[in-house]
């Protein structure tokens with residue numbers, strides 16, 4: 001039924017603007033984006049994955065390792081906040097492709113731009129953006145990224161994934177740091193002798209061409225799974241096993257207590273301990289620290305929060321020492337915390353902005369914002385073949401248009417507030433099971449007593465029709481899309497209660 005409607009919709013959406021009546025109706029207000037969205041989840045199989053999902057994963061298993069897969073999705077039948085699977089189960093999706101779907105499945109605005117003439121050339125001709133960018137690239141960057149650029153950052157570098165965004169940001173930071181060090185020693189690449197010494201040594205992986213600089217990260221942080229980013233990742237050991245790592249330092253991230261305002265004094269002390277460790281490491285690290293990287297909320301590591309004061313102090317410590325601050329907004333960015341960028345809540349002015357903000361996931365495109373001083377001395381230094389993808393940048397443009405036009409940040413705040421009220425009541429009712437409820441916008445989490453119980457709870461939630469995931473050791477995280485609506489809150493609260501009962505009685 002949906003598939004039929006969707007394919008009719010697809011045909012209609014092929015028309016150029018003005019939008020079709022169906023599209024116009026869909027965009028008129030957020031309660032009508034997805035007229036085909038079901039009223040509630042539909043669970044048909046006794047287990048998820050059901051037989052069709054298992055068969056699809058078995059077929060996949062002949063070619064790829066499918067062991068991390070939860071079920072096989074059916075994207076043609078997924079709509080809005082609901083994901084369909086191969087067995088026809090339709091789950092309310094609070095995981096959203098690992099927190100990376102911004103506007104819901106098959107959102108009219110994404111379908112419309114996906115079928116536009118500008119998308120067609122981008123799909124058919126993938127450019128090497130560093131050498132032969134399309135003539136429209138500057139205006140696409142402007143529309144997709146610069147309209148929502150974090151305060152104080154007027155440059156954007158596009159990449160392929162969240163880990164790539166961080167790695168390329170680290171490279172930019174190292175190049176900047178090295179250039180500064182050379183300047184302090186009156187060395188310059190304009191001198192052929194200097195350049196030769198650097199080029200020859202880097203070919204042997206030795207200083208000065210390959211310097212022993214470090215990036216400082218926080219314990220429990222997650223910044224990606226590629227070689228450089230993995231060395232700053234300090235959670236989810238499964239991804240680090242057997243991979244050589246740089247000898248880079250990590251310091252304590254505050255372990256605050258919830259509710260935050262109930263433990264203000266204790267939390268401030270805890271944050272001071274962490275800041276002291278940062279200062280000590282910056283001042284006495286045997287290897288020079290080029291940058292500090294931090295998440296506004298440590299996400300994969302367990303939804304660990306800290307106060308705006310903590311982050312402002314972190315900025316002060318780094319700025320005082322001329323160390324760059326990289327804010328990893330791969331998971332927190334693009335609206336889920338109720339502001340477009342989570343770090344907006346820190347209240348930093350443009351002069352004290354982070355030096356770099358990285359993004360991916362809900363932006364669909366990945367990359368990092370930075371200040372102009374972070375452009376390397378020579379061209380071609382921070383580089384790869386594709387340097388991002390106009391297809392994903394065009395999607396990013398539609399995402400920004402929709403977030404602004406439909407006032408989705410307000411919706412996230414309203415729905416997040418309503419969800420928190422319901423979850424507070426559940427926590428009060430099930431204090432033995434649920435604790436440490438915390439959240440900003442709809443970026444919400446709570447703890448269960450153990451990893452096993454958390455995992456059992458997540459399995460139970462899927463058979464109750466809600467797809468959700470964990471983070472940290474024993475945390476349940478909610479990562480809905482920006483189009484979660486008030487009508488979903490009651491469904492979520494009811495199913496969470498059923499899930500708690502099923503898991504704990």
Ligand SMILES: Cc1ncc(COP(=O)(O)O)c(C=O)c1O
Pocket residue numbers: 161162163164166222223224225295299300328329330331332360361
């Ligand atoms: C905060 C953060 N940084 C970086 C990454 C890595 O992104 P990707 O998996 O796209 O490489 C993630 C992924 O979960 C993340 O949550």
